[in-house]
Amino acid sequence: MASTDKPESAYSSAPAGNDYSLFDFILRFLLFASSLVAVVVIATSKQTKTIGPIEREANFKNSPAFIYFLVAFSVSGLYSILTFLASISFLQKPDLKLKYLLHFLFWDALILGIIASATGAAGSVAYIGLKGDDHVNWNKVCNVFDKFCKHIAGSLAVALFGSVVTVLLIWLSAFSLHSRVPK
């Protein structure tokens, strides 16, 4: 669409705006991919073992921290799809992008808070499962449920990557906003 006022055409002629949009687009795809992998890997972590006469099951649903983790990364996955699609549509329209840069930054900061706390919550429960805690007699879990713990560890690694990507997204949006402020 043809713009009517001059500042907008000044933006679209700047190549820098396009470059940031491309990075934004890549980072949002990475956030989507890592959220999806984190959710799928933790959701498929169920393991059943027969110990003596009884059958015992390790399931992420038994821990509120893992449930919060799954919900948080489902939210960030959905969020990244929406903003990924928005980011694609902005690739050709850098002036439209400016309008949404602030909204992106607002939501990115919220999502960072949610997924970073979820990664911390699930990580500390996984650490107790791996090492146990002798002071309060919390026994190790991972020596029995090896496959379960491998899934949790894999999911946590991907989640940490997703959190770093979200920090980079905030940095990119901030840098992109800052580059448009007249010096």
Place this chain on the structure above:
Amino acid sequence: MASTDKPESAYSSAPAGNDYSLFDFILRFLLFASSLVAVVVIATSKQTKTIGPIEREANFKNSPAFIYFLVAFSVSGLYSILTFLASISFLQKPDLKLKYLLHFLFWDALILGIIASATGAAGSVAYIGLKGDDHVNWNKVCNVFDKFCKHIAGSLAVALFGSVVTVLLIWLSAFSLHSRVPK
């Protein structure tokens, strides 16, 4: 100091720039206060109880999650002192502030990631201490160490408040940057 180019004087004449600096200043003070309280309350949580013939102690140092929590909020406390002092010095110089707004936003995002994950990590350990986990035979701790758990809970509440303040700081910096982009 007298500025030589006109955009700077245009900023200093805008009252909006000053208002944001004041909010920034208040939020950084709140982050400092909540970091300090969170650190002091968790550091003083030690409780000793004699159960039968043996004396048992609950100490935050026994849990890596609580140690990470203490370190994270010590870092955010120090960071908030530095940026709080910087923010005071910018109250009278909104044009100097612009130069550092981007750096503030970068570091604020990192600090948010650190303290949100620390709050999540300590929160999930505290939850297991409060409720226990029957599936893996992790017993409750808080029914014995009541004072210890009250300290942890208080520290977590203040930590959550500090995390929200950090999100607001990012929002404020983003809004402040956005308000300087010509429409």
